[in-house]
Structures are given as C-alpha cells and as structure tokens.
Amino acid sequence: MASRKLVSYTITGLKRWSCVARELPPVSQVKALHVYDFDNTLFMSPLPNTKLWNAYTTGFLQTQECFVNGGWWHDPNILGATGQGIEKEEPTAWAGWWNEYIVELVELSIEQKDTLTVLLTGRGEDNFADLLKRIVASKNLAFDMICLKPQAGPNNQTFTSTMNYKQAILRDLVLTYTDADEIRVYEDRVKHVKAFQGYFDSMNKELLNRSTPTPRRPINAEVIQVADAVTTLDPVAETAEVQRMINAHNTAIHSGSHALLTPLEIKRSVFFTGYLISSVDTARLLKLVSLPSNLPESEVKFLASNIIITPRPCPRSILDKVGGIGRKQTWQVTGLGSHESRVWAARVAPIPTDAPYHTDNPFPLVVLAVVKGTRPQDANRIQNWQPVPSSKQIVFQTEVGETVQLRIETQGEGDGEYGAVFVNKNLKRQRDGPPAFERDSYRTFGSQRGGHYNDENRRLNGANGVYRGGQNNRGRGAYNNPHNGRNARGGRGGPGNRGNNRGRGSARGGGYKSLDDVQNNSRYANQGSSYQPNYDDGPSSYAAGADGYNSSFPALGGGGSGGQGNGDGGLPYGK
Secondary structure: OOOOOOOOOOOHHHHOOOOOOOHHEEEHHOOOOEEEEEEEOEEEOOEEEEEEOOOHHHHOOOHHHHHHOOHHHHHHHHOOOOOOOOHHHHOOOOOOEHHHHHHHHHHHHHHOOOOEEEEEEEEEEHHHHHHHHHHHHHHHHHHHHHEEOOOOOOOOOOOOOHHHHEEEHHHHHHHHHHOOOOOOOOOEEEEEEEEHHHHHHHHHHHHHHHOOOOOOOOOOEEEOOOOOEEEEOOOOHHHHHHHHHHHHHHHHHHOOOOOOOOOEEEEEEEEEEEEEOOOOHHHHOOOOOOOOOOOHHHHHEOOOOOEEEEOOOHHHHHHHOOOOOOOOOEEEEEEEEEEEOEEEEEEEEEEEOOOOOOOOOOOOEEEEEEEEOOOOHHHHOOOOOEOOOOOHHOEEEEOOOOEEEEEEOOOOOOOOHHHHHHOOEEEEEOOOOOOEEEHOOOEEOOOOOHHHHOOOHHHHOOOOOOOOOOOOOOOOOOOOOOOOOOOOOOOOOOOOOOOOOOOOEEEOOOEEEHHHHEOOOOOOOOOOOOOOOOOOOOOOHOOOOOOOOOOOOOOOOOOOOOOOOOOOOOOOOOO
C-alpha cells in the first residue's frame, strides 16, 4: 500500500496528481466522482497480435522486465502506431478506436456540474502524458483530471504496483471531496474490478470507525465492469514497431548498461506453403458443404483457406515450379467428397489444365470443413469423389503464400525457421529469468464474438477477411446501450458492450495482459511445446491459448529473411 502519511486532503494537493492544469471545483459543489480507465475501457488500445506472434512471444512482449524500455505497455511508439499513426489518426480523432458507449458516459459525466470526472491510467506519466492528452483532446473530452502513474507521488510516495497507485488516488479523491455521496469506477478487467470493490469496502469500514485522517461518512461505491475486446495494429506496422523496440533494447545492452538482459531478435516460423484463398472465395466454397442434419455447426471447423503445396517452408525448386511467392493461379472445383461425415473437401484442377503446380497431396484439393478433433489430412482418405454440376463448378483464384508466425528469441539461439515451430524454452534472462504474468492474469476467452472470429460466421464472411491486405473490414461496429439504472449523473448503467464486427483487427481473444498484471515474483507462464502443427488451421492452432481462428496469416515477405518494409511486402524482421 502506498504511504498514508498525507493527513491533509486539499484540492491543491489533489491537483498534483493530474497532468492537466485545470481548476478543480470546490468541495461543496461535488456530489459524485466518476473515474474512467483508459486502456480497453475508454480507448481500444492495440494488443500484441496473437496471429502474428506465437503464444510465448505474446506474453514476453508484455513483460516489463524483459525489455530495457519496459516492452509493449511502456513504449509510447506502440500506442502512437494505433491505426495509421498519430499524424493521420489525430485529425480524425482516432475514429473507430473508441468504446463509443463509454465516450457517451464520459460526456454525460462532464455535463454534470456536481460531478468530478477523472481519467485514471497506469501508463507512465513521463512517457505517455503528452500522447494521452492529444488522444483525449482530439475527442473533446474535458476531464477534470487526467492521472498517469508518476515515478513518485505528490508526497514522494512510491508504489509497488499500478493497483496501489490507483488506490492512492481513489483514496485522495474520496477524502478530499467529503461531500460526494458516490464514486463510480469504470474498469474492464475482472481482477481489478474485484480489487477496487474490495478496497472501497475496506475504506468504508475505516470511515465507520472514524480512523481516517479526514473523517467523512461512508461513500456509495460502484465499480462497473466494461466488456473488454482486443484490437491490433496493422501486422506490418506492428512488426516494424517491435523490431524498433528490439533494436533500442539491443543497443542499450551492447553499451553495457543492462548486464542482466540479453540481446533479442525476431525469427519466423513457416507452418506451410500453399495456394492461399481469398475471403470472398472462401465464402463461396463453404456453400458447397452439406452437413448431416444431426450435426450442429458448432461442432464443425470451417476452413476452405488454401490448397496445400508443402506443410513446411517450400524448397526453392518447388517454389520456382509454382512461380514463387505471390504467383496467382486459377482453379476450378471438379468434385466433392467426404470421409465418414467428419471431413469435407473439394477436388480442384488448375486452369488452364496444363498449368504447372505442386501439392504434397495425391492431387490438389481444398479441405472445406472438419468435425472438431478431426485431422484435415484425413481428406486424403476420401475414396468416392462425386462429380459436381455446372452450378457448383466454382472457379476461383489463389495466391502462393506462407502461413507464418513470428517469435522473439535470444539473439543467436534457435534452430531455423521450421524447426522452431516449437517454443524455445531457453528464452530467458541471465540468472533469475524474466518475471512475467500469472496464469490467472493471462486471459483466454472461450468464444470469439467478433464477426470473422468464430466458425459459424466464417461460413458467411470467409476465413481470411481480417488480415488479408492489412486492415480490411474496418467497420466501426454498433454499440449496445444497456442503461440499467438512472443516468442523472451521467454514467450509471451496465458495462459498455463493445460492438461486434468492430474491424481494425479486433476480436475477443486470449492474451490480454495489461501493465497492471505483471507481478515481480511470478514465474513466466509455461506455454508449452506439445502442440502439433496442423497446416490447414493456420498459426492459431499451434499457439497455446490461441483463439481458434482458422485462417491463414497472409504471406509475410518473400519467403525468407531480410526486408526493411520497402513496399515489396517484406516485413522488417530479422530471420
């Protein structure tokens, strides 16, 4: 707990927490305190892309002690890269990156003359104050206070965690505005909602016992959980920002100033090479699937994302034969078949029929769907292929590409691209290893509610629509407005339901870990390496805790190393 030596609670003292120079209302005027979290409550802050990085790396990126500059949540360039970057997003007020329901509540709070409206975030004041003020100002949200975590509090308090820091401010708010009858805190993380509610319960017990330096009556405290969601950066931009962060990390280490950390590098794991199918054509092909009447769709994975070339990085001789990464090829469905009503596939032929192609399967086919738990490779066991009528002889185009995930490893370690599909457990700091997140703070949600992220919606929307081309389907979404209480003070009501089909690479999914969740004494979560590659499912099938999205990630670069983001599709990763 932060120090409690501060016994005089004044408006002047309270203002020292804020990074905006705004006069605060007198104590007698304020009857309600409304406190809003920033990340994934008010603003849809991007998270590491679980399709781009393997599970171990997703956690590693968010662990403060693994990077000289603190990693994902402590590097302002990551937040600054949101959308198309500050220069393009600021004039549009970061349109599409807000929880608009919570924005409405903030605006209602600000309109109430008897309400103090506070933005409270655990992001560091030194690195993020200017950027957060620009983001908030672009939306014309005039908070009374904008509070970011300082190196030390107004009275030289130090904080063992972000939660302790936030509790110190909440305490100052309650004990300064002694005429306030209520305080509402809007927060997205269940763990923090419970912690805040418990804190207010303890505070009210103290107030009843008159043990606080500034006596006041107990306050009606409500902590409102806001429905969380996940948004991501454009994959190319995200890789470039992480590479920049690693470059700065390595430079600091080579200077000799951080002996306990090791240099890092980005490597890539190629899961398979194939003829990748567009989301539009995926949707057309999935219409060919005819499931048994007694088989619910929830038990089926819908695929139709590729024609396999090789279930590994493609040898140069084969890559030359198929025309190289990016080569377009047209195909036509010639037959349909299924095996034991557990796997459905379409047999295809190239157009023209003499076009050169390669597949490690006996003949080219598209796995359309499988019953969950069934191997897509079982499509090769189909014996009876039924010819299709002309109405079902779908013609579609593919592009040669790779399904890839990136990983961060200690510089010089690892065993090549494909061999390192399995997690390298040697990624650690010297001596005592990197502290990281506890399992209960590494969130994994059982269902994906955003449009392209569940199997049912894949039949209509296609498999690859979110990632192919970077930021397609950038819909703004629609917000439910569950006002389940009075709004007289601008903001009472249920959680802010974030819209489905949000776009911007968003989805509910695992891996949400804020800077609050890092515990100095916790062990790095063991993501394990027992998973087996399944080239039809794409990278999310290999990552422990992945969200089950069955699409292939688009081809990243020219099938190998290098690339400096020079416009040819290459990403600035190492190797």
